[in-house]
Amino acid sequence: MNLGLSKTLVQRGLSAHxxxxxxxxxxxxxxxxxxxxxxxxxxxxRAERPDAPEMQRIAPDAVQRAVASVLASEKDRKATEHLYVHLPTDALPRTTVTTDHQAVHxxxxxxxxxxxxNGWSEFLLNLHYTLNIPGMVxxxxxxxxxxxxxxxxLTGLIAHPRIFRDAFRLRARDRGxxxxxxxxxxxxxxxxxxxLAIALTGAMIGLGSINVYGLAQGFYKGDMEAAYAPIFGAEGKPNAKPAPLADVAAALQTMTARFPEVRPIYVFMHEPGTAGQQLQVLALPQRRLVYGExxxxDQAGRFLGTVxxxxxxxxxxxAASAYNLHFGNYGGLPVKIAYLLLGGALCVVIATGTSIWLGKRERRGYRQPRLRNGWNAIVWGSGLALALTLLARLWIGxxxxxxxxxxxxxxxxxxxxxxxPERYRVRRALQWSLGICVAALVPAVLGG
Known part of the structure; x- marks a missing residue:
């Protein structure tokens, strides 16, 4: 059906598409x-804070002293509702106490x-999680x-029936x-x-909040915590009446005595120093993909059960396995290196896929050098922009x-x-700029 659209309007529509x-x-x-x-x-x-003290283990009594000391320093502030203690792990051998107001080693x-x-590390994680867009959006x-x-x-697999037969076929680069x-x-x-594994787990993590929000609105009167409870456990009822600080040391000692096969990696305290405080220890089971159990x-450090x-x-x-599978937080450094190589290859697949699409458009007569340059700016400029943020971390703090x-x-x-104009070699300039930034960053990052 011909809608009587002008050729110029059609061309603009194609460009917008x-x-x-x-x-x-x-x-x-x-x-x-x-x-x-x-x-x-x-x-x-670790690279952002190379002078932080590191250790393979920390005694339960030392954790108790750290928690008490940090909370005592916040007497003049609004009461902390959630306190977290990161215990030393192989990847991050540090002990860090985080509250609603501060985080200290x-x-x-x-x-x-x-x-x-660790402002840059948190920025990087948030950029990947949400593209720095706040909320559920x-x-x-x-x-x-x-x-x-x-x-x-999946559609790429279907569109190439000989894709496995030609798995190692590489032709020389040519004009076609x-x-x-x-x-x-x-x-x-x-x-x-x-x-597929990364995309599936990423979709689960990204869209999980939307699903839980829908469940909360439909079945839990809008209470998000109640909707999460069947999977991750429920928080206790708040009671602001002052009470002695929960016995973290006793809980950690119980973990060592009763569950020596697991390694505690986090301590969670909800409403610390109140009658409604809740004490939890997250521990990593051996040879399991879950992020922990x-x-x-109770407040006296007596074991109540697991989630x-x-x-x-x-x-x-x-649900508990999606995070580690997505980020490669299992198997130590060899798995991380494998994820680095596979993730880099996936970036190449995305970059070349769009370049191939642009090439096909050009061969059909839709020559749009501005789009081509724009895509080159995304491919090489994203890494350059990321390198600039890391340089800012080194220079500004x-x-x-x-x-x-x-x-x-x-x-x-x-x-x-x-x-x-098309005559300018945008891609080459971006590649050189990225290379210079990386060359400047390598000694600084590796040298701590």
């Missing part, structure tokens, strides 16, 4: 790139030594990108784009299980405006790249 497709691809690429870098989240924290005697300064977008990745992986397509297809095959204790993340209902175990630096620099790069 292509730009929207590029926007979705750009967000997917940024999420994939930041996810690859976030695999080393603990290592980034303590030594093996429980003495407060320094403030936690960001989580929903990222979850939707996970669903998109599943669809792209066959070489680029071969790399896209080959890497797509080799990373397919990884891509929650052990509940069931490691041995409860199947749905609980699946923990308080640097990382979000503003990343998004503003990326926007400037995209605008400049699309505005420059």
């Amino acid at each position: 292509a730009a929207i497709g590029l926007l979705a691809s750009a967000l997917l690429y940024i999420v994939c790139l930041t996810g690859t870098v976030t695999v080393f989240y603990e290592e980034w924290q 303590v030594d093996d005697q429980g003495r407060v030594v320094a403030k936690e300064l 960001g989580l929903t977008i990222v979850g939707g990108l996970g669903v998109m990745t599943i669809a792209l992986s 784009g066959l070489g680029l397509a071969d790399w896209h297809n080959r890497l797509g095959v080799w990373t397919l299980p990884f891509a 929650t052990y509940n204790f 069931g993340l490691a041995d409860g209902a199947t749905g609980q175990q699946v 923990n308080a640097a405006p990382f979000k503003t630096i990343f998004w503003l620099s990326l926007a400037v790069l995209v605008v400049l790249s699309t505005a420059l």
Whole structure:
């Protein structure tokens, strides 16, 4: 059916359609790139604060002293509702106490030594989780990108019936784009299980909050905590009446005596120092994919039971396994390196997929060099913008405006790249700039 639209209007419509497709691809690429870098989240924290005291273990009594000391320093502030103690792990051998007001590192005697300064690491994690968009909007977008990745992986597999037969076929790069397509297809095959696992768990994490919100509105009168309780356990009823601080040391000693096969990695205290306080220990079971099992204790440190993340209902175990499977937090450094390589390959698949699409449009007569330059700015500019935020961490410090630096620099790069005439080699300039930034960062990061 002919709607009588002018050729100019049709051309603008096609350009808008292509730009929207590029926007979705750009967000997917940024999420994939930041996810690859976030695999080393603990290592980034150690690099940001190299002078923090490190230890393999900390005595239960030292943890008790640390908690009491931190809470005593907050007497003039509003009462802390949630307190967390990160216990030493292989990836992050530090003890850190976090409250509603502060986060501090303590030594093996429980003495407060320094403030936690991991602003860049938190920015990176939030960028991957939500694209720095607050609330459930960001989580929903990222979850939707996970669903998109599943669809792209499966449809790509269906669209290439000989994809496994040609798994190692690589043709020379040529004008027809066959070489680029071969790399896209080959890497797509080799990373397919990884891509599906990452996309599925990412969709679960991103869209889980929306599902829980719907359940809360429909069945729990809008109470989100009640909706989460069947999976992750419920918090106790608040009682603001003052009470002695819960016996964290006794709880940790009980863990060592009764459950020597698990390693405590976190202590949670809800409403500490009140009659309604709740004490929990998160411990990591051996040879399990779950992020941990929650052990509940009373105020005297007596064991009450577990939530069931490691041995409860199947749905609980699946939900508790999604995080580690997504971020590679199992198997130590070898698994992290594997995730780095596979994540990098997935970034290449996304980048080459859009480049192939742009090439096909050009061969059909839709030559749009501005879109091509814009995509090059996303592919190479995202890494450059991320490198600039890390340079800002080194030069300005923990308080640097990382979000503003990343998004503003990326926007400037995209605008400049699309505005420059075609004769300018935008991609080469971005590659050189990224290389220079990385070269400047490597000695600083490795040297601590």
